[in-house]
Amino acid sequence: MYRHKFVVLIVIVFITLLTACQQPVDQDATPKENEKEEETKSPEIDESDLISSIVQAAEQGKILEAPFQTETTSFLDIKEEWGDPDQVDQAGYGYYAAYEDRNVTIGYIQEGAVFDVRSYSDDVKSIDYSMMEEALGEPDETRYYGEDHIYVYQLTDDIQLKFIIPQSGETVHHISVFNQSTLEQTEHEYVLDIKGLSGHLPDETWSSMLTWRKDIQVFAQAYENMWLNGPDQPMVALTFDDGPDEEDVTNSVIDILDEYGVKGSFFFVGENVEKHPDVVKKADESGHLVLGHSYQHKNLKSMNFQGVVEDLQMTEAAIFEAIGKKPAMFRPPFGDTDFDVVNASKQEKYDIILWSIDTIDWADGAVSEEIVENVLSNVRNGDIILMHTTKERVETPKALPMIIEELQKRNFQIVDLETMLGINAYK
Structure with missing residues (x-):
């Protein structure tokens, strides 16, 4: 019995000594591990x-x-x-x-x-x-x-x-x-700043528009199917948004263009095309371009990709019903464009056409003299000029003859977008 107790005692002593020998090794290892952790941590910075x-x-x-x-x-x-x-x-x-x-x-x-x-x-x-x-x-x-x-x-x-x-x-x-x-060291394409002034806009609206102009100019250069202007040649394109209308503003503009023998490019709203197909046919039969400007003039950036696709298709169907042609050019309302709008346009085989001169005829209070001034004080080779033909825009037809006559005096050729950009207007 005593021998048994002695053996147990020896075992306990041996285990105690072994543990004591191992303890310093464990204690030594812990700081090294902590040091490694501290080395991998980046110091906190104020x-x-x-x-x-x-x-x-x-x-x-x-x-x-x-x-x-x-x-x-x-x-x-x-x-x-x-x-x-x-x-x-x-x-x-x-x-x-x-x-x-x-x-x-x-x-x-x-x-x-x-x-x-x-x-x-x-x-x-x-x-x-x-x-x-x-x-x-x-x-x-x-x-x-x-x-x-x-x-x-x-x-x-x-x-x-x-x-x-x-x-x-x-x-x-x-x-x-x-x-x-x-x-600025890189070779730039011929890209024009967007011009046009107005004293009729609230400061906040004007500031937002200037920011948009800078941003869209950069954005557009990333995509082959976006256009702000044409080539560095003495030609300009007159473009007209939002029609046709019920008060004959669009009709008046067509008649003026025909009188001067120049071609225009009309970006029509789909539901307006359905309401006034005779005006659309008149524009087409007179040799002007009939193009798409959304179906209901909603901001397409508020839609997802599929929503933009459906809007393009509805607008195209309305134009095809009126003139038997499917446009291949498109202008988003307000010029607002994002990746979904660009990619949906590519899928549906559209070029996006913006502008380099905004006449700001859309501002309440704009008069014909201001519209003319925005064109003639800013015009450059390859400008795409933005105007509108809704029923409220009665000053635009008043300004148009003065714009055409002075541009012709300055030896600018007034052409449609197909001629200026060298791309197809229709599919």
């Missing part, structure tokens, strides 16, 4: 220090997450270091390459130089407007694009730092370090 660091990098044309510098870096160098991007999209005059795992997007021109570097990092997404304003003051410019607020700080003559905050959110979605001078 928001004011973060914004200061962002600005310092941006002044050199960089973001914190990438060593690449706008203007001096070529995208070929980036590909050599980082490999192929996850996705490349064309936008305006440039291309955007997304490296999703790095939370970085690179904007570059066809010649290769980088003009924009964007960060989508978690640190950036911790910044809200109040932090930004406290650190940097009020932005030099605030823009709106789609559902985003864009807050712009002009850091140098060439470099802008932009904070992009969605309207539906409170914190930054991404930042952009943008170099305008680099973007």
Whole structure:
């Protein structure tokens, strides 16, 4: 019995000694593991220090997450270091390459130089407007694009730092370090700014329209089926939206065009075509283009892809019923266009035609002299000129003879859109 107890005692002592020997090893391992965890954690950064660091990098044309510098870096160098991007999209005059795992997007021109570097990092997404304003003051410019607020700080003559905050959110979605001078190095197509002034619009409406003009000009350049103007040649196109009408404004415009022997392009609303098919036939038989302008003049950006497709098809059916032709050109109401509108138009084999001169004859209070002035003080080679033929637009027919006569004196050829753009008006 005593021998049994002695054996048990020896076992207990042995286990105790073994445990004691092992304990320091475990204690030594724990700090190393903690050290590894601490090494993988990025240190917490105070928001004011973060914004200061962002600005310092941006002044050199960089973001914190990438060593690449706008203007001096070529995208070929980036590909050599980082490999192929996850996705490349064309936008305006440039291309955007997304490296999703790095939370970085690179904007570059066809010649290769980088003009924009964007960060989508978690640190950036911790910044809200109040932090930004406290650190940097009020932005030099605030823009709106789609559902985003864009807050712009002009850091140098060439470099802008932009904070992009969605309207539906409170914190930054991404930042952009943008170099305008680099973007201007690329070879641009012949693209005209959209012109036209009015003293009849509320300040808010005018401001929104100016923003739209800038945004749509960039947006349109990314798509082969979108047109703002024609070629750099002494020709212009007179275009007329929203008709036909019940008060003979559209008829009057057709008669004036016929009198001067020039061709116009009419973007008709589908339900109006069904109400006044004789006016539509008259336009077609006189040699003018009959094109689509939606079925009920609703903003197509409020629809999804299938909704836009159905609207295009209904408008096309109405025009086909009236003249036996299916248009291949289309103008969205208000010029409002997004990816669904573009892609639906492509599917249905439409070119989207916008404009480069807005006569703003649609503004309440607009008079013929102002309509004429908007054309003649701005006209350039290849301008597409926007006018309207609803029943309220009685000043437009008054302005039209003066516009035609002066354009002809200046040796501009007045042509329809098919002639100007060299694309088919009908399918």
